[in-house]
Amino acid sequence: MLASASAHTIFQELWVNGVSAGHTTGIRVPSYDGPITDVTSNNVICNGGPNALNTPLPTAVINVPAGAQVTAEWHHTLTSAGTGDTADPIDPGHLGPVIVYLAKVDSALTKTVTGLKWFKIYEDGLDSNLQWAVTRLYKNKGKVSFTMPSCIQSGQYLLRAEIIALHGASSYPGAQLYMECAQINVTGGGNATPSGVNFPGAYAGTDPGIKFQLYYPTPTTYIVPGPTVFKC
Numbered sequence: 001m002l003a004s005a006s007a008h009t010i011f012q013e014l015w016v017n018g019v020s021a022g023h024t025t026g027i028r029v030p031s032y033d034g035p036i037t038d039v040t041s042n043n044v045i046c047n048g049g050p051n052a053l054n055t056p057l058p059t060a061v062i063n064v065p066a067g068a069q070v071t072a073e074w075h076h077t078l079t080s081a082g083t084g085d086t087a088d089p090i091d092p093g094h095l096g097p098v099i100v101y102l103a104k105v106d107s108a109l110t111k112t113v114t115g116l117k118w119f120k121i122y123e124d125g126l127d128s129n130l131q132w133a134v135t136r137l138y139k140n141k142g143k144v145s146f147t148m149p150s151c152i153q154s155g156q157y158l159l160r161a162e163i164i165a166l167h168g169a170s171s172y173p174g175a176q177l178y179m180e181c182a183q184i185n186v187t188g189g190g191n192a193t194p195s196g197v198n199f200p201g202a203y204a205g206t207d208p209g210i211k212f213q214l215y216y217p218t219p220t221t222y223i224v225p226g227p228t229v230f231k232c
């Protein structure tokens, strides 16, 4: 597994109802593809140490109709897509869950990402065939699709899409968290105002989904960390 230690990943493109918003458009992408391992750090919010911002921030805000099919796309680096890189979109040994959160913000261009309330809108972990979400993502060339809740309030949000790679998670810190935040504007929403959790705070180093033995005995269940998925 050491050979794959630098085979990391970046969430770098968002699709709305099958249409790409553009490569890196509206997404706070880092220059470095490495993970966050300290779940108590502000960098676990939207990546981008030391100020928890990947600057300069993008100026675009992506319109997303409530109820839309949304697809997040990851790649090994910002230039690895389509190059034949076998660690693109991610090293296939970086097994673990894929999780998506939203936080309501006054402006998706905000420079303040601390103190937000995040609610989970999607999670995928280990399925009954013992296949991991990351394996599905790898087979789907980096793409993971989910539904924008139809009932949430219209307005601006940060969308935090995350992979947790568990190959080093048998002790803490060890789990590799890969997250970036997309700047979105939800249109045509409803009245729901889901309660949320804090980042940092939503995860602890002792969570069974953060400190996890991936290899032996072969796991048959996995508890995705964080709150339950919000449903309308």
Ligand SMILES: [Cu+2]
Pocket (backbone or CB within 6 Å): 004, 005, 006, 007, 008, 009, 035, 091, 094, 165, 176
């Ligand atoms: Cu890696």
